[in-house]
Amino acid sequence: MSDFAAAFSSAVSLIVGLDAGLAEIVLLSLRISLSAVFIATLGAATAIFRFPGRMGIVVVLNALMGLPPVVVGLIVYLLLSRAGPFGVLGLLFTPTAMIIAQAVLIFPIIAALTRQVVEDLWEEYSEQLQSLGATPARAMPTLLWDARFSLLTSILAGFGRASAEVGAVMIVGGNIDHVTRVMTTAIALEVSKGDLALALGLGMILIALSLGVTGAAFVIREAARG
Amino acid sequence: MDKTILPLHVTDLAFSAGGTNLIDGISFALEAGPRTIVLGPNGAGKSLLLRLCHGLIAPSSGEVTWAGANESRGGSDPARRQAMVFQRPVMLRRSVSANVEYALGLRGVSKNARQAQIDEVLSRTGLQRFARTPARVLSFGEQQKLALARAWALNPQVLFLDEPTASLDPAGTRAVEQIIAAIQSGGTKIIMTTHDLGQARRLGDEILFLHQGKLIEKTEAQSFFERPASNLGQAFLNGDLLW
Numbered sequence: 210m211s212d213f214a215a216a217f218s219s220a221v222s223l224i225v226g227l228d229a230g231l232a233e234i235v236l237l238s239l240r241i242s243l244s245a246v247f248i249a250t251l252g253a254a255t256a257i258f259r260f261p262g263r264m265g266i267v268v269v270l271n272a273l274m275g276l277p278p279v280v281v282g283l284i285v286y287l288l289l290s291r292a293g294p295f296g297v298l299g300l301l302f303t304p305t306a307m308i309i310a311q312a313v314l315i316f317p318i319i320a321a322l323t324r325q326v327v328e329d330l331w332e333e334y335s336e337q338l339q340s341l342g343a344t345p346a347r348a349m350p351t352l353l354w355d356a357r358f359s360l361l362t363s364i365l366a367g368f369g370r371a372s373a374e375v376g377a378v379m380i381v382g383g384n385i386d387h388v389t390r391v392m393t394t395a396i397a398l399e400v401s402k403g404d405l406a407l408a409l410g411l412g413m414i415l416i417a418l419s420l421g422v423t424g425a426a427f428v429i430r431e432a433a434r435g
Numbered sequence: 436m437d438k439t440i441l442p443l444h445v446t447d448l449a450f451s452a453g454g455t456n457l458i459d460g461i462s463f464a465l466e467a468g469p470r471t472i473v474l475g476p477n478g479a480g481k482s483l484l485l486r487l488c489h490g491l492i493a494p495s496s497g498e499v500t501w502a503g504a505n506e507s508r509g510g511s512d513p514a515r516r517q518a519m520v521f522q523r524p525v526m527l528r529r530s531v532s533a534n535v536e537y538a539l540g541l542r543g544v545s546k547n548a549r550q551a552q553i554d555e556v557l558s559r560t561g562l563q564r565f566a567r568t569p570a571r572v573l574s575f576g577e578q579q580k581l582a583l584a585r586a587w588a589l590n591p592q593v594l595f596l597d598e599p600t601a602s603l604d605p606a607g608t609r610a611v612e613q614i615i616a617a618i619q620s621g622g623t624k625i626i627m628t629t630h631d632l633g634q635a636r637r638l639g640d641e642i643l644f645l646h647q648g649k650l651i652e653k654t655e656a657q658s659f660f661e662r663p664a665s666n667l668g669q670a671f672l673n674g675d676l677l678w
Binding site: 333334336337339340341342343347351354355356 | 486489491514515517518519521525527528529537538541542589
């Protein structure tokens with residue numbers, strides 16, 4: 210128990226003192242997860258268009274929502290490694306590789322939730338929009354705009370998964386100090402090294418971040434409901 | 436003034452789903468002017484007939500023809516001269532005034548011209564004070580008024596109304612009926628479904644009486660209520676069940 214208390218107090222002092230090493234790790238984590246969310250969200254936009262074979266894609270997307278991070282890490286590792294098809298790009302063990310892995314990991318979640326939200330809204334709107342003379346190309350931005358708060362929630366779900374996962378970024382990033390060390394990989398490492406203070410500090414920041422993000426989304430939703 | 440898209444000619448119209456003929460060989464013509472009430476029991480095909488006429492659904496066979504529809508490309512698109520109000524108002528998730536503006540934008544009304552039209556229909560329907568309110572927090576009756584205002588702003592030649600008062604209280608029903616009368620007095624042809632006999636008497640100039648997907652009779656309203664030409668029409672007026 211005293212270990213815990215000591216770790217806790219030094220974790221707090223690390224956070225309050227804006228420890229440079231800590232800040233570097235936190236900022237890299239945010240950069241990687243937010244970039245992954247951005248890329249996955251762009252990709253998810255394709256999920257709302259109708260094209261041949263769409264049903265099959267939808268089933269696959271739904272199945273991939275539970276994709277294990279280590280498997281994604283392994284596949285991206287194989288693709289980016291020297292012998293792999295994209296080895297020539299030299300991306301393995303860089304933040305870019307981590308962004309790619311996380312984007313792959315959360316794309317199915319954002320895409321599947323987006324598709325569901327937009328489809329439900331279309332159910333409600335279709336006759337009215339058709340009656341007003343909206344073409345499908347005109348209806349799509351309307352649906353996205355009117356579903357914006359539900360879509361925000363699906364994007365947050367993606368962000369939550371990206372920022373919390375450790376397996377994929379560990380494999381493709383390598384947890385290199387000052388280069389590819391993020392919060393989750395740092396926690397895993399520090400715990401195994403026995404530096405519980407830094408691990409706990411990072412853990413607290415991770416939880417605070419996810420609380421802050423979901424809290425902000427909740428406030429936006431409620432404000433919008435007016 | 437635009438060329439009129441009326442009369443509307445419906446010829447041998449049929450719609451079937453799952454092997455059932457929901458609309459079964461209906462033909463009629465509707466002229467500009469009189470308010471047309473599509474009357475019939477639940478499941479008669481009233482709403483379906485409206486959707487087929489409005490072009491929301493493609494018929495299995497038969498034709499819906501508007502005047503001028505087959506003329507050269509210079510003619511106005513009949514679909515752009517119609518509007519429809521549904522039983523459950525569909526409110527876009529934006530303000531009352533933005534709901535009207537959206538419809539105007541789709542019909543190609545220029546940005547500068549929109550505000551005046553929005554103000555006009557909102558004040559005519561008594562919604563001016565809600566202009567900035569999110570549409571979805573309005574009461575059901577106010578939402579239906581907004582749906583009417585949105586349709587009215589388009590200044591349609593033909594307005595379809597699918598049981599617009601089915602879920603409203605008497606006061607809301609009266610307000611909606613007054614708005615419908617005002618829209619009609621501006622020259623818009625009203626085509627409305629209802630299963631409410633009182634409403635049909637109040638609003639109807641002519642009655643299309645439907646039963647099981649068939650047009651039983653098309654009669655001037657007063658004679659329909661005094662002496663319906665069909666036994667089914669008589670049974671409906673008596674409140675006897677029709678199956």
